[in-house]
Amino acid sequence: MKIQLTRNGARSTGPGPCQEPAGWYRHLLAGGLALTIACVPVSAALAQDESGHDSVILARNTAPEPFHHPREKTFMKRQWGVEVLYVRQTAAGYMLEFRYKVLDADKAKPLFERQTKPLLTHIETGARLIVPTPAKTGALRNSNPPLADHTYWMFFANPGKLVQPGDHVNIDIGKFRVAGLIVQ
Numbered sequence: 001m002k003i004q005l006t007r008n009g010a011r012s013t014g015p016g017p018c019q020e021p022a023g024w025y026r027h028l029l030a031g032g033l034a035l036t037i038a039c040v041p042v043s044a045a046l047a048q049d050e051s052g053h054d055s056v057i058l059a060r061n062t063a064p065e066p067f068h069h070p071r072e073k074t075f076m077k078r079q080w081g082v083e084v085l086y087v088r089q090t091a092a093g094y095m096l097e098f099r100y101k102v103l104d105a106d107k108a109k110p111l112f113e114r115q116t117k118p119l120l121t122h123i124e125t126g127a128r129l130i131v132p133t134p135a136k137t138g139a140l141r142n143s144n145p146p147l148a149d150h151t152y153w154m155f156f157a158n159p160g161k162l163v164q165p166g167d168h169v170n171i172d173i174g175k176f177r178v179a180g181l182i183v184q
Contacts, residue, residue, distance in 0.1 A: 080176055081107030085151065087120075087169055088184035093161040095140075096120060096129065096183065098171060099153050102146045114143045116174040120156040123168040123180070129156045 077083055081104025090097045098120070102108045110116065118141060120129040131154055133139045141154035163169060163183055171178045 076178070077103055079107070080111070081105070082111065084178050084181065086184050087171070087181045089158070089161075089163070089165060090155070093164075094158050096156040096158050096163055096169075097153055098156065099151060101151045102148055105146045105148045108146045111173050111176055112143050112146050113174065114139075118154055118156070118171065118173045120163075121170040121172070122163050123170065125162065127162055129158060129163070131155060132157045 081102060083101045083103055085099040085101060087096055087098050089095070098118075100111075118131050121127070122129065131139050131141050142152045146152065165183050167183045169181050169183060171181065
C-alpha cells in the first residue's frame with residue numbers, strides 16, 4: 001500500500017483494506033488483541049457448562065482471607081470505644097461508606113479530630129483512598145464531639161469504582177486501624 005502525504009495529512013493511494021487479503025490492519029488488530037489479553041489481570045479456567053460445551057470462566061485475582069482474631073471486636077470496643085458495622089458501596093459505586101457505632105464517647109474522641117485524615121487502603125491493589133472535601137460541605141465525615149450509642153459514618157472516594165463488593169480494605173484514622181474489612 002502506498003501512502004501519499006498531503007497538506008491535510010496522509011492518505012492511502014493503494015488498494016483499500018477490503019481489497020487486501022492480508023492488510024496491515026489485520027496485523028494491527030492481532031497485535032492490539034494480543035496486547036489486551038496480556039494486560040488484563042484476570043485468571044481464566046476452562047470448564048464445561050450444562051450443555052457440555054467448553055467455556056472460559058474469568059475470575060478476579062483476590063487476596064486471601066485475612067486472619068481475624070476471635071476477640072478482635074472486643075479489643076476495638078475496649079481500646080477505642082467503637083463497634084465497626086460495615087464498609088459498603090454507595091453513590092452508584094463511586095463512594096464507600098464506613099459506618100461505626102460509638103459505645104464510649106471519651107475513647108472514640110481521636111476518631112473525630114478534624115486534623116486527622118482518614119485513609120482507606122484497598123488490599124488487592126494497594127490503592128489509598130481519601131475522604132473527599134467539597135468546598136461547600138467540607139469533609140464527608142463526622143467531626144463534632146461523639147455521643148455514646150450513636151452511629152456515625154464517613155465516605156471515601158472510589159474513583160472508577162476500583163473497590164468492589166467482596167474486596168478487602170484497611171481503614172486508618174490516626175492511630176486507629178481496622179484491618180481486613182470486607183466491602184458489602
